[in-house]
Amino acid sequence: MTETNLRILLRARPEGLVGPEHFEVSEGPLPSPRPGEALLRNRFLSLDPYMRGRMSAAKSYSAPVEIGAVMEGQCVSQVVEDPTGRFQAGDWVLGGFGWQRFSAVAVSGLRKLDPQTGPVTTALGVLGMPGTTAWVGTTELAAPRPGETFVVSAASGAVGSVAGQIAMRMGARVVGIAGGAEKCAFVRDELGFPDCVDHRAADFPERLRAACSSGIDAYFENVGGAVQKAVFPLLNDFGRVAFCGMVAEYNDDAPAPGPNLMQVVRKRLSLRGFIVSDHPRAFADWRSTGGEWVREGSLKYREDVVRGLEGAPEAFMGLLAGKNFGKLVIEVT
Ligand SMILES: NC(=O)c1ccc[n+]([C@@H]2O[C@H](COP(=O)([O-])OP(=O)(O)OC[C@H]3O[C@@H](n4cnc5c(N)ncnc54)[C@H](OP(=O)(O)O)[C@@H]3O)[C@@H](O)[C@H]2O)c1
Missing domain, CATH: 3.90.180.10 (Medium-chain alcohol dehydrogenases, catalytic domain)
Structure with a gap:
């Protein structure tokens, strides 16, 4: 044939x-x-x-x-x-x-x-475009310091799962956000994040607040929408947000109203968008660093x-x- x-x-x-x-x-x-x-x-x-x-x-x-x-x-x-x-x-x-x-x-x-x-x-x-995106956004933009709280949305996904693991290696306390109990269990049990909050839970904002009792120092934004709305009030002064994507809004005809970006001014936040293809050298850097971690089994x-x-x-x-x-x-x- x-x-x-x-x-x-x-x-x-x-x-x-x-x-x-x-x-x-x-x-x-x-x-x-x-x-x-x-x-x-x-x-x-x-x-x-x-x-x-x-x-x-x-x-x-x-x-x-x-x-x-x-x-x-x-x-x-x-x-x-x-x-x-x-x-x-x-x-x-x-x-x-x-x-x-x-x-x-x-x-x-x-x-x-x-x-x-x-x-x-x-x-x-993990070793391609999504992994490289996590590497750039975490190390260069969100840049968590040891002991800080780093939150990542779509935490079980291609980018989020790697971003959280890199942030843990940088010494941050990592809290994931994911949709549903199964994804949250994977993020905690398999990826080893100390905590993961289900954004589908009716009381998600309260749960996130409880999981981030010292506020959020660095946020890796993958989702936007209702998740972003719950994260923003928890951002600490001089917090960093790596705006990677807002997948929850990609099907919207018009941008959703809010969040109140005046908080960027009030809290002197740094918000920086980025596109991974602007960092061509990062691909090989990440293949080398991340490849080693994948081979030794320490990057899930x-x-x-x-x-x-x-x-x-x-x-x-x-x-x-x-x-x-x-x-x-x-x-x-
Ligand atoms: N800036 C760049 O260069 C760059 C490069 C690559 C990717 N990105 C962005 O990174 C983000 C993650 O991409 P990925 O490849 O890693 O995808 P992924 O996380 O593997 O898959 C998308 C995930 O987004 C979440 N999601 C989808 N619709 C949602 C909604 N309405 N509300 C809340 N969560 C929703 C779902 O996870 P839950 O069920 O856990 O919510 C879904 O599994 C996307 O925003 C993407 O556009 C940006």
Whole structure:
């Protein structure tokens, strides 16, 4: 049977919630490599919250995916054939090859992965873009000092789980925020955070206050919305907030009112946004530091692997509603 290329295209730009109607599944012939290109079979596709922004035409730090184009995404892939001779068939590579089963891409942009050093999927999560984001946001922006209280939201997720573990290594008292008892138990028992508060609990603000009895010195913001609203009043003077993302608001048509950012002035807070791609050197730094910790088993990570590219739209919608548990990766079968 001849193989076909399954691709997931952006059919329409969502306003509000993302639904299946915004994607189109298309099946066609395999791409033919042009000069300088190799043919890849994409084995694992990373699904990440930033993709919600790429579906929208609103002005952002990156251009949107065009209507009718393949959805963007990083993949861990195997080389099928490389007419340039630079790669062997079967070599593992990393790159932005999109939501599709096969890609033909320039070999110059490929980063080779060594499967002997650990699971190849770590290049999409703990040792890839999300892990690097945690490294930059924690060490350079939130910068917790020993004994300080460091809070991170989406604490069981790809970025949050690593950020909290780095902050613990820096000597901070780390409190996670996660959705539901199971995620909170994972954050406490597996990741080793001293505490984790369930933002789905009716009395979440009170529980957070009790868990942070000396206030919050450093906050790693992944979520926004109601979680941010509960965190802000607890920030201490000269506190630091690393604004990494606000996934709870990505489906909103308009920004939610509040929180009262006058507190930034009153408390002399430092709020700094950042985008990991502005820190290109951090990727290799983190691969080296974090890679060592992963290999020795002292940095824990969890992956949520969904089988089948066809399931990518549904899995992505789930990601925006907190249904993933750990780094969401599609196994492209
Ligand atoms: N600035 C950068 O360069 C950069 C790079 C990478 C990622 N990010 C940002 O980092 C954040 C985390 O990304 P990730 O890749 O690590 O994703 P993730 O945490 O693995 O998955 C997203 C998580 O967000 C939480 N969430 C989703 N909707 C929510 C809602 N309505 N209210 C509260 N929590 C909600 C859910 O966890 P719970 O169920 O525990 O709430 C969900 O599992 C995102 O905001 C992302 O945009 C920024």
